[in-house]
Amino acid sequence: MTGTLVLVRHGQSEWNLKNLFTGWRDPALTEKGVEEAKAGGVALKDYGLTDFDIAFTSDLSRAQHTLKLILEQTGQTGLETIRDQALNERDYGDLSGLNKDDAREKWGEEQVHIWRRSYDVPPPGGESLKDTGARVWPYYMMEILPRVLAGQKVLVAAHGNSLRALVMVLDRLSREEILKLNLATGVPMVYRLKADSTVASKEVLGDMSAAH
Numbered sequence: 001m002t003g004t005l006v007l008v009r010h011g012q013s014e015w016n017l018k019n020l021f022t023g024w025r026d027p028a029l030t031e032k033g034v035e036e037a038k039a040g041g042v043a044l045k046d047y048g049l050t051d052f053d054i055a056f057t058s059d060l061s062r063a064q065h066t067l068k069l070i071l072e073q074t075g076q077t078g079l080e081t082i083r084d085q086a087l088n089e090r091d092y093g094d095l096s097g098l099n100k101d102d103a104r105e106k107w108g109e110e111q112v113h114i115w116r117r118s119y120d121v122p123p124p125g126g127e128s129l130k131d132t133g134a135r136v137w138p139y140y141m142m143e144i145l146p147r148v149l150a151g152q153k154v155l156v157a158a159h160g161n162s163l164r165a166l167v168m169v170l171d172r173l174s175r176e177e178i179l180k181l182n183l184a185t186g187v188p189m190v191y192r193l194k195a196d197s198t199v200a201s202k203e204v205l206g207d208m209s210a211a212h
């Protein structure tokens, strides 16, 4: 029997609230984001996951803060944690700091949707989902997956697009399907993997439909 992999997107950030492209910029969580992260922790606790072996997070404070708030709820504040920029949000390049509605007015709804959700079209000066995956997938294979296959319970607090890259592979989504996938903030996804690293089961502890 292999272990458990939990993926959770950080709670709402100040720039999510202001509707700005964020990428590698480093805004803090909002009050709502703090509440979402705590709720994610409570959901894990209620589910019975209070004994993680290790946690991973990005180099960005919104993900690190989310992880801290979750671990406070599961009673694991001292848990070994590895931070790595391989798990950072996709680099939004020249869009970073721009308002998403202003960008739609300037470039059109469809172009902005393609930049935000397509597999291989990068925003100007930034990373496509494929580019993001090119750093997330090897990191997952080398650092995270071996621990899960060894039976550990592993928690990953990261970002909308670094996690979409992982979910694309875990859920075997096509390029068309990934266009439609949005991850809600603070909602844990609990995966159990088979020994061949494919997914045995997936449970979502919250409401993903609120994602946009």
Ligand SMILES: O=C(O)[C@H](O)COP(=O)(O)O
Residues within 6 Å of the ligand: 020, 021, 022, 023, 024, 089, 092, 116, 159, 160, 161, 212
């Ligand atoms: O970096 C950002 O702006 C957000 O965290 C994710 O953005 P998206 O919803 O446009 O992918």
